[in-house]
Amino acid sequence: MTTSTPPVTDVTGPYTSPPPTFLERIFDRWAVKLAILIIVLIWIVPTLGVLISSFRPASLVNLNGWWTVFTDWGSNEWTFENYSTVLSSEGFGNAFLNSLSVSIPATVIPITIAAFAAYAFAWMDFPGRQWIFVVVVGLLVIPLQMSLIPLLKLYVSVDLVGTFPAVWLAHTGFGLPLAIYLLRNYIGSLPSSMMESARIDGATHFEIFTKLVVPLSVPVLASFAIFQFLWVWNDLLVALVFLGGESSVRVVTLALNDLNGSRGQAWHLLTAGAFITMALPLFVFLTLQRYFVRGLTAGSVKG
């Protein structure tokens, strides 16, 4: 790799090395593959251990390491019992539905509100348009920790603590700056000639917004939706503070944390619980990977 060979004419990719010797080529190819393989293994083995353990009976999980299923395949047994226990008696079934009830509105509400605001910032004229938008972007820096204490006091005074709307609204507030910022950038870049001709045809702002802007903004809406959904689904802090651990509202991350607190050594249950928590995000990741990546990239400016 470190030889300085004469110029090459047949370069197919940015990283094709200058023609190396035969030995170098073998080394190069295998060294790269080996390095990649080692990193990938380090990355997936912890999760693999959890997956395997969640399907092993409690007695075996506590008897020996999960890797023994590879060395001693015959003596291992498989079971779904951990999952049924965790889903019913440990309350993960309810928690899963609670998480859905939290995450879906906490995704859709900020997107709706942000989309209207972004349209107004981009295509409507009103006093203070510029500086209000600057303030909104400025709010990106505020970590949600800044809001916890006053917001909890506010919620206590209006008796909202422990209800779904409390977290919907909190997540809406925390997600709005990023949502408005991203959507404003995108919606503002739509061609103005298109807007003008729509207006000449007599379309109102509301019609332009619903029939033109929203359909055209699907990619950015999807990216933000995935980002926000996963963010809310995976959140522990906001749920812990504003929703609490009542079984009627408890979300999966909190359920897993509780299980860890109450039965921290029941690894057959903890592993199954962990997998239930991860199932939906992983599904979203595998099916919507492209939007997912874009959303995370855009999410680099979330406070």
Next chain:
Amino acid sequence: MATDTELKVEPDLPPQPPDEPSGLSTQALRLGVSLVVPVLAGLGLYYAGTILLNEDSNRAVVVVMALLVGVLGVFGLYYGMDWVINQLPERFRSKVRPFAFVGPAIVILGIFLLYPTIVTIQLSFQDRAGEGFVGFDNYVRLFTDSSTLIAVRNSIAWVIIVPAFAVGIGLIFAVLSDRLGRKTEALSKSFIFMPMAISFVGASIVWKFVYNFRPEGFGEQIGLLNGIWTALGNDPVAWLLQEPWNNFYLMVILIWLQTGFAMVILSAAIKSVPEDIIEAARIDGANEYKVFTRVVLPSIASSLVVVLTTVIITVWKVFDIVFVMTSGEFGTSVVAERMVTEFFTFRDSGLGAALAVVLLVAIIPLMILNVRRFQEQEATR
């Protein structure tokens, strides 16, 4: 006084000349429409919420209702408001309508970010009950008291070590995987990236299992790390109790989570380096190492900065991992976790607020940098 009688058939798209000082009624209407959606939405959500809570028996109904409220409710409010505005006298419409669109967002941001930020800053100068003014006492305590000082020390260590490893491994992986075939590359990248989808709590459980420890004589080791460690002939170790190394074991979790993010962004940046520049460097006799350090690295510098700042911000605010793994005990607390503990466990809103302010102050410059970069990126898109 609505003296502005010139009939505008809805606002024009090209920016209008600045508004003349508008009438009181216009202002009142603007304020009104700004508030209608949030207030109605708040009330609606509140009642929906209480119904949802009573509906214990059928969870599916709850989910469907939540979906309906979330998806249709808020949009319906905007729709209703637009209808109301259309009933207004012509001359008001164009002046009021933007506030129906933008107002709800502003009101919510005011309630959920702006107002709390001001109160938190104020609380940080007050005593633990949030009553008397104590000047900079909380900040002095924060930087002198040993328990908070440990948190600050640990957070600084996190902010240096985690981004270094996450971005370092991410960069190495991006460069190496670029040399693989397309399918292998995509597959191997997915594996590294997958932890990004997992919650910090889930990841903590995954790694707690890896670090699991059983004292000798209490059965075989079932944690992977002790399994390997004892197989090498050592005595089992309670990894999470080994100060100060336990901090590093916790950091590994976040490195594991964030490397994929760094890798994906850097990989995209590397692929966008123009081939002819690289070829030109090769023709000039540069070897692969030189091509990387002199050509590729400078070209991806801006992405590198974005990735670093983003990871630093995430690391700086880390709460869940420490909370789940050790509850901040055994010398592992960090600022964001300490903030929650001080406020919720020790009921000290003064110190809790001061810790939150410290979080904010450290983030501001990084975030400004990030937003600037993002703006540039968007401009050249």
